[in-house]
Amino acid sequence: MFFLRLFRWFSLRNLRTHWGRALVVLLGIALGAAVFTSVRLAVHASLSSFVRSMDFFAGTAQKVLVRPGGYLPEGVLPVLLGHPAVKDFSPLLTTYVRRSDVPGDSFLMIGIDPLLDQAFRKWRISGDRDQATERWLDLIREPYTLILTEPLARELQIASGARLKLDHTRNSAEFRVAGILMPEGLALVEGGRVALTDIATFQEFTGLYGLLDRIDLTFKPKATPQDIEDLARKLPAELELRSPSAARDSGTAMIRAYQLNLSVLSFASLFVGMFLVYSLVALNVAARRRELAVLRSLGASPRTLFMLFLCEGMLFGAGGWMLAIPLSSLLVKYLLHGVSQTISTLFVRVQVEGLVLSPLEIAISLGVTLLTAAGAALQPAREAMGVPPKEAMEISQAGVRRGHSVRRLALWALGCILAGIPLSLLPGVAGVPLPGYLAILLLFIGFALLSPWMLERLGQRLAPLLRRYAGIPAYLAGRYLRDCGARTAISVGALITAVALFTALVVMIHSFRHTVELWVRQTVSGDLFVTTKMGQVNRFRFAIPETIVAGLKQMDVGADYVQSRRYQMNYGDFPYEFEAMGMETFLSHGGFVWLKGDPQETRLRLTQGEGVLISEVFATRTGLGIGDVFRTQIEGSSIELPVVGIIRDYRTDGGVVFYSWKHFKERFHDPQWSGVRFFFKDRASEVGGRVSALRNAIIQRWGDALDMVSGKDLRESVLRIFDETFAITTVLLLIALAVAALGITTTLTVMVLERSRQLSTLYAVGGSFRQIRAMIFWEASFLVAAGEVAGLACGFILSYLLVYVINRQSFGWTFLYVVDWGALAFSLPLIILTALAAAVPAVRMVFRAPPAALLRER
């Protein structure tokens, strides 16, 4: 109780007196906490939406029967029906459809057996009991009926009983809306954008007669693992019994990896904010040493003093966090859309229906903010503990000249930076690059600790030159910074952190974009891409009808074609894409971004069907390398082929395996076309007109049965998605820089306030206001220059870690390391100007109190 009173008397009143400084620090922490909280909440909303969607979709199934890369034949149902271990089963089909007559987004159509599915998934039709039963029966007995969720009905502007025409890859048909789903269970899948129909209608609509996506199974309570193995043996060899949570778990793992990466990035702002807390608490300790000594002489224990300053730091944390709440609520609205779109583009499709205020996420945000602030206050609080009571009797005479630990700190710094090297070589823990992040943290700490030595060197080396060429204010600034010790240097650490992050992310994003551009130019080459209608959203599962394929082959437009078939597969628990493509023609027009293997030799082996080409992501995730054997089962064919090369590919973080179409057809089975791309042979003249002509010819012949996109548009859209993905990163980065600018303001203000007596002496011995202000400005320039140079060096090391360690361990890919000198040359001077602008409040603070008063003895 007494402590609280003392805290109020000693700390709160002091903060109230110097409310301006306290406000800057609170604002810095609030910005950091707001970014951290809103990023976590936004990813959490996507994650919980995804998990909820997958859970509702999985229902009570204990196992799921699938045929990798293809559809299950219905003929397998009698095996299940007759097996003693099977309790219930439910066949299922899904696809994305869209309304024909009104443009809009596609939504998920689920085909179920309404009777069998009751045992697996929760879904009810709205209305009273009789009405619901009647509508349920309509679904079974009346073909082309469906049930919509309420949000979807609202979006499509359609009511129960009305009719709507739907488009699918192979067909268009009119459906009657038999009823509306209650908002529970299956109705909540995909953010409520779901329609249910009878499986027979589904098969007829999509042309998948006698075929299924999967069959969900539950087993009798007495069924043993041996019984389940027995069932597996009795099923055709190409079928697999999988865990229903496999897709959810792999998707969750990907989103969690993304969440961790964004959390770390967003923590940067909070980390930079930590320097602000440190600066102010350290100032309070330094400026109030005599008061602390008086408290000690009156009986306060060192622990009490320690707690006073620790609580002061935590107060900044708590206050900043509370200020962050309104900021977060604004920021999260922006992030929610961007994050869910990025997750949908890169990992798994998510539909976020709204923000979920998770108590755990709120607790994490508060905890991290408090711990960060307390961590920042720890060292100054320890310094306060060491103030001896006898200082109450002493008169400060010479002032503190310098810390004597500069060299020791430099050695620690070197140790931290060097310790990062072995850490960065360690593999991630459960797919999370923890050692890599630790290496980054050590890098930041190392450079922050190195800055006192750097400033000392800078001051020492530059002082004579400055005196000669820049005058006495610059000289005095250099001398001050030489001796300023760790405190100022720690504040420089804030700028180093922000500049390093900026540099690293500029390099990483540019490298990534440069490599993606290269990939897009080579691997996504082609003049016109043709797929089945809605082929992209249905992940190319449906083949182009044979009649259309025959027609496409015969089109005489002076173009080569490269047909392909993509299969969504799993390698163990790891999802990937297998693509059979017309390799020879493709390699004559486009190519791959080679990573490992001799390109000449690999091309030859690929075109001769001697092996598969795997993407870097696939290699990283599965551990497969050149010479290893890739094994899988596709549509009943057992495939066993050596890996002949590794390439860079960024279409998905799931990885890709390429194989020659011709040889797939010869050795295994006819894979059917899921897409084709055309390359015009004559490259001398402009191809845009010919692409339009080809597109028109296809539309004229087959109407809207096919989706088409010009190669130019496709490549541009890939790069646009890339830029949108990194828009979030850019926002987070700018906020970190803003917090660093606040750090510069605080640091310089602290420097001015701490030395008000020295500045007054300068005034008394003949220094003009202009000279003294120039000196402060020079100090700011040195701090910013040192922060920028060290930040740049730290940033290049960090960029290397991001490209070759963090990205590889998080997403499985790396990029060609390319530095965007232009962007750096343009941005870094801007940062310098911003940081110098942040010095203005400090310069204005000089001589707020009259020099005569400051020189008077206490």
Added chain:
Amino acid sequence: MPSTPLNEPIIHAANLTRVYPLGDGSVVGINQVNLNVAPGELVVLKGNSGSGKSTLLSLLAGLDRPTSGDLSVAGNNLSNSHGMDLTRFRREVVGMVFQSFNLLPTLNVLENVSLPALLADKDAEETRRKALELLDWLGLKNRRDHHPDQLSGGEMQRTAIARALINDPALILADEPTGNLDSRNGMTVIDLLGQLNRTFKRTVVIATHSDLADALATRHIRIRDGAITDPSCDG
């Protein structure tokens, strides 16, 4: 800078008043002070804490400006001076010595002494030569590369005196120069100020509680509640 003719006072104050605003009210630093000091005098200014000694010294040093009244130091009208005029005045006319020395901790002894000359854009080599001469005279030549935290109190105050002399000021103002020193070092500092007055003919004003300077003073002034009670008392 105007200079002072020999027959005119170096310090002339008439009805000099300094009032500090404090909250809703105000505090009187000095009130209606009238004072004339002739060139070459050594004036000891005495009074209790808060009597107005330091306020008067701040005004004389050009660190502060009077609320009302006239103040002229070495021919410079400080009542109407602003900005750069005051800066030039502090550089060229006065040298200040403080109770707590106020040396800059990041500069060594030689640099601290040279500082006022360098701030005044004087030639660096000439400044160095003169600073070394002063340090030699004050017995600090072997300490020239030391920083203030490596000096004793007496050495720090002698450095401060050297700094006050580097620009050849006509007037030396010392605010409690012995307040932080033991009696031996205190006596040394007072002797130096006495030498400056007697040998180098500088006008010296010392504000102090102590009696150490009494014997050297050509004049004593007692100040109480912001007013001079005895302007012509002889030591």
